[in-house]
Amino acid sequence: MLKTTQETAIWGYFPTDRAPVLIVDSGTVVRIDAVNQSGVSAAQGPVAYFEALGVPADQVLPELAEVAKNPRPAGSSGHILTGPIHVRGAEPGDVLEIRILDVSPRVPYGVNSTGPGRGVCGDLLDTASDRLLRLDPSNRYYSFGHGIKVPFKPFAGITGVAPPTSAGFVSANPPNRWGGNLDFRDLVAGTTLYLPVFQPGAMFYTGDTHGAQGHGEVDQTAVEHSMAFTAQFIVRKGASIEWPRAESDDYFWCMGIDADLDVALQIAVKEAVGYLVEVTGGALTTADAYALCSIAVDFVVAEAVDGNKTIVAYIAKSLLPGR
Numbered sequence: 001m002l003k004t005t006q007e008t009a010i011w012g013y014f015p016t017d018r019a020p021v022l023i024v025d026s027g028t029v030v031r032i033d034a035v036n037q038s039g040v041s042a043a044q045g046p047v048a049y050f051e052a053l054g055v056p057a058d059q060v061l062p063e064l065a066e067v068a069k070n071p072r073p074a075g076s077s078g079h080i081l082t083g084p085i086h087v088r089g090a091e092p093g094d095v096l097e098i099r100i101l102d103v104s105p106r107v108p109y110g111v112n113s114t115g116p117g118r119g120v121c122g123d124l125l126d127t128a129s130d131r132l133l134r135l136d137p138s139n140r141y142y143s144f145g146h147g148i149k150v151p152f153k154p155f156a157g158i159t160g161v162a163p164p165t166s167a168g169f170v171s172a173n174p175p176n177r178w179g180g181n182l183d184f185r186d187l188v189a190g191t192t193l194y195l196p197v198f199q200p201g202a203m204f205y206t207g208d209t210h211g212a213q214g215h216g217e218v219d220q221t222a223v224e225h226s227m228a229f230t231a232q233f234i235v236r237k238g239a240s241i242e243w244p245r246a247e248s249d250d251y252f253w254c255m256g257i258d259a260d261l262d263v264a265l266q267i268a269v270k271e272a273v274g275y276l277v278e279v280t281g282g283a284l285t286t287a288d289a290y291a292l293c294s295i296a297v298d299f300v301v302a303e304a305v306d307g308n309k310t311i312v313a314y315i316a317k318s319l320l321p322g323r
Contacts (some may be wrong), residue, residue, distance in 0.1 A: 002032045009035070009067040012077030013205075014180065016162045016199055016298030017108040020086035023201075026235040030085060030103065031228055034156065034209050037080045038111040038224040040068045042057050053132040059107055061226055077158060077173035079158060079181070079208045086201030087233045088181075095236040095297070096161055096202040098193040103154040103209070108135045110142065110211045110225030119219040120304055128215045133223050135211065141224060142212060156229050157183045157208035157222065162199040174307035175257050179244050182255070182310055183303035185213040187246060194236075195244040204233065217303045243271055247317075252279075261304070264311040268299055272313035279320060292319070296303040 008021040012064060039049035040214075046064035047057050056212070067080055090096055094249065103256060115128030131245070133142040141149040160179035163170045175181045178197045187193055206229050213222030246253040254275050256268030271289075274287035293299075296319055302310040 001121045002082060002085070004035045004063050004067065004080070004262065006035055006070055007277035008065050009082050011070060011072040012073065012081060012169040014160060014163050014172060014178065014205065016165050016203075018084060018203075020084050020201065021082075023086045023088065024233060025088050025092075027232065029230065029232045031230040032082055032206055033106065035067065035080050035209050036080050036110070036209050036228050037065060037078050037207070037222040037307060038113065040064050041078050046234055053111065053130060054131065055109060059106060059109070059215050074168055075171055077171050077181075079172045081158060081172060081207040082203075082206035083206040084162060084182050084203035085233065086203060086236055089237070090197045090202040090235045091113070091200055092198055093240050094197040095239040095241055096197050096204065097234040097236050098159060098195065098204070099232040099234065100187060100189055100191050100193065100229075101232060102228070103156065103190050104228045105135060105137075105154065105211065105213065106226045106228055108137065109133065110135070110223035112219070112220075112223055113221050114176060114219035120216070121218070133211075135225075150223070152211055153185065153188060154208045154209065154225070154227050154282050155185060155187045155225060156227065157181060157210050157213075159187065159193055159195075159206050160204070161195050161197060162203035164198040173304070174259070175310050176308060177243055177257070181207075181208060181303075181306050183210075183213065183217050183306065184246070184255075184310060184312060185210070185222075185302070186248065186253070191246060191248045194241060196243075202235070216301050218304050220305050234271065243267065245271070245275070247292065249321045250317055252315045252317060254315065256301050256311045256313075257308050259308050261301070261311070264309045265267045265299060268311040269293055272297055272315060275315065
């Protein structure tokens, strides 16, 4: 188990020279007791922040106040990252396979925060809003109010590896080729994420865990909820990819990421076309795959609020029987 402490956590950026907080062999399963950043940077401190929302002090994770004391580098995001985990044998040009085995709540509540200048419609609101959503552990939903129940569908908003050194200082806010703040809501337990490796050991980080989120995350935040994230880390030697990919039992996902939504879509389409040609051993030509993407593949805006936008191609595995 990897706990989030002052020593294992950093504010939101992806350093390439940070010493690993854990070293594991390929194939190792690790539980990470992650924290969500809600309340950590509040002027009054996390305990007072959550008490004002109706959360008893004994339900506030004590490590929130501890990690808040860590220095926050200029240019970093407000996220709290736990890591890095060094996976032995991973080298630049390899792929880190992350099998997500479980994502479980550490507290019985989450928060959605928004306000003026936030989200895709920054002019929509006049005042800030912090909304506490309580989790019903037996029925697995949040009570939103007005009789609305939001299904509990936990995942880690940030799953990433250390970027190439040439990238310089890298904030955790915009996602990129190394993953990071993908905010892709379907990366739940039972799915697998594939990330290109840029540094020896891959150097994996996670954080920004969510209990529920719509595609787009349009008001800037999801249900921000501290979770325990359990995954198996496997090194795929020489299985080079350019952009993050993922899969579930039913879909293979290709991602395109860019500040320009059109460019992100173009990347996702090219990734999907390339995958279809590759997985069929060339039986599908580029023209075939492009046509198939147009008539049978959905391209979804996974998030639109983190600087770079993430587009995900949903390739149904039922399209390719036997593969």
